[in-house]
Amino acid sequence: MGMEIGLWRIDDGIQQVELGDMPSEEQLEALLERDPTILGERLLIIGRQIQTDRGKRLDLLGIDSEGALRVLELKRGRAPRDAVAQVLEYGAWVQKLSHEDVVEIFQSKSSGTAFEAAFEEVFGFGPPDEINSGHKLTLVSTELDRDAQEIIEYLDSAYQVPINVVFFRYFKDGDQEYIARSYLIEDAQESIGQRKKSAKTRETWNETDWYVSFNRSWDDAVRYGFISAGGGEWYSNTLRGVPQGARIWVCVPKTGYVGVGIVTGSPKTFEESHLASIKELDDLRYGRTDSEKEWVLPVDWQQTVKIEDAIWEKGMFANQNSACKLRNQFTLDILFRTFEAEEPNVIETGQKSTLAERMADSAPQVVVEENGVERLVPLR
Numbered sequence: 291m292g293m294e295i296g297l298w299r300i301d302d303g304i305q306q307v308e309l310g311d312m313p314s315e316e317q318l319e320a321l322l323e324r325d326p327t328i329l330g331e332r333l334l335i336i337g338r339q340i341q342t343d344r345g346k347r348l349d350l351l352g353i354d355s356e357g358a359l360r361v362l363e364l365k366r367g368r369a370p371r372d373a374v375a376q377v378l379e380y381g382a383w384v385q386k387l388s389h390e391d392v393v394e395i396f397q398s399k400s401s402g403t404a405f406e407a408a409f410e411e412v413f414g415f416g417p418p419d420e421i422n423s424g425h426k427l428t429l430v431s432t433e434l435d436r437d438a439q440e441i442i443e444y445l446d447s448a449y450q451v452p453i454n455v456v457f458f459r460y461f462k463d464g465d466q467e468y469i470a471r472s473y474l475i476e477d478a479q480e481s482i483g484q485r486k487k488s489a490k491t492r493e494t495w496n497e498t499d500w501y502v503s504f505n506r507s508w509d510d511a512v513r514y515g516f517i518s519a520g521g522g523e524w525y526s527n528t529l530r531g532v533p534q535g536a537r538i539w540v541c542v543p544k545t546g547y548v549g550v551g552i553v554t555g556s557p558k559t560f561e562e563s564h565l566a567s568i569k570e571l572d573d574l575r576y577g578r579t580d581s582e583k584e585w586v587l588p589v590d591w592q593q594t595v596k597i598e599d600a601i602w603e604k605g606m607f608a609n610q611n612s613a614c615k616l617r618n619q620f621t622l623d624i625l626f627r628t629f630e631a632e633e634p635n636v637i638e639t640g641q642k643s644t645l646a647e648r649m650a651d652s653a654p655q656v657v658v659e660e661n662g663v664e665r666l667v668p669l670r
Contacts (some may be wrong), residue, residue: 295459295470310462312432312469315424318458319349321469322362322430326352328471329428329456335413336392337399339632344384346376346507351384351395355413358424358489359384359392368433369455374441376455381427387422388490392628401571416605419617422490427453432460440472446475447662500632501540501609502529508548511540512594514565515551519612520584529612530557530585538589538633539616539625541608546600550629551589560584593629601628 326333331353350362445451455474519529542547563586
């Protein structure tokens with residue numbers, strides 16, 4: 291069963307355009323790989339003809355702007371009920387893919403382009419922390435037999451499985467070729483597991499490096515050795531969660547990374563910090579009302595650059611929070627290379643890293659999650 295679609299040309303009278311046979315699966319696959327927006331949304335194609343752990347080949351695997359994966363299985367003619375079982379099997383395999391697995395598949399299928407850079411090229415921003423936090427299943431065909439349709443509609447309505455069918459029709463008008471698209475289920479379910487978080491959907495954190503977004507005076511921060519955030523709890527909470535001994539990488543929004551340093555003390559309000567006695571600093575710039583206090587972290591800068599020399603490459607990590615763990619290895623590799631910083635030592639059994647030792651000497655802390663970001667909060 292398929293969606294009946296007709297096409298008429300009206301520029302010179304009214305003439306129905308001939309309905310033709312859909313090109314081969316390979317041609318349709320190549321077309322979708324080249325421009326997946328034909329499906330109705332923007333996607334980055336991770337790979338084509340991807341071999342699963344059972345030796346089968348998934349036609350196309352894509353990813354959307356939120357990090358959910360899209361399984362695309364193509365059938366040129368009428369799709370039978372067996373095709374439903376096939377796409378469900380691919381979904382069972384895809385849900386087990388870790389963040390690293392997805393990046394590795396992309397790199398093995400790409401021509402040297404980094405996953406993060408390709409993601410930003412498609413969506414205009416870097417990938418989220420979580421990759422494969424959910425997935426959708428899409429069967430692409432010209433027709434669908436009745437049994438298959440009833441199974442798909444049952445899975446969608448009774449069990450909220452995000453499985454759908456995209457119907458394509460091929461038209462030929464002289465030398466001109468057209469395809470038309472429609473969906474079996476117009477209001478399909480959201481991704482499986484979209485709200486479920488898992489350690490494997492994120493890159494591994496090295497337990498040392500933190501990202502800090504900074505929109506105050508960079509000259510002040512470098513000269514007096516600090517990072518700050520204020521304007522309300524939402525802005526300052528994450529910064530206050532950065533522990534003493536952490537290595538922070540400072541990013542100026544819409545500009546790039548400008549410095550790396552070690553946090554040398556616990557967070558304090560501007561009035562309580564070493565900055566309050568510095569006459570050159572304008573209290574109006576950093577001081578806030580009681581409900582919007584400016585919080586300050588003292589920093590020993592290891593290396594800094596001027597704003598005009600900020601480091602930024604397409605695909606690098608950026609976040610709206612004032613601070614969060616920096617997990618993105620693509621970004622870290624660029625920063626390690628550019629700032630000539632050493633990669634943190636891996637913690638060995640029975641040993642402590644420098645960061646762990648420093649944290650042990652600092653105030654007790656607890657890990658909490660807020661707005662999807664884990665952070666350490668001092669116990670009070």
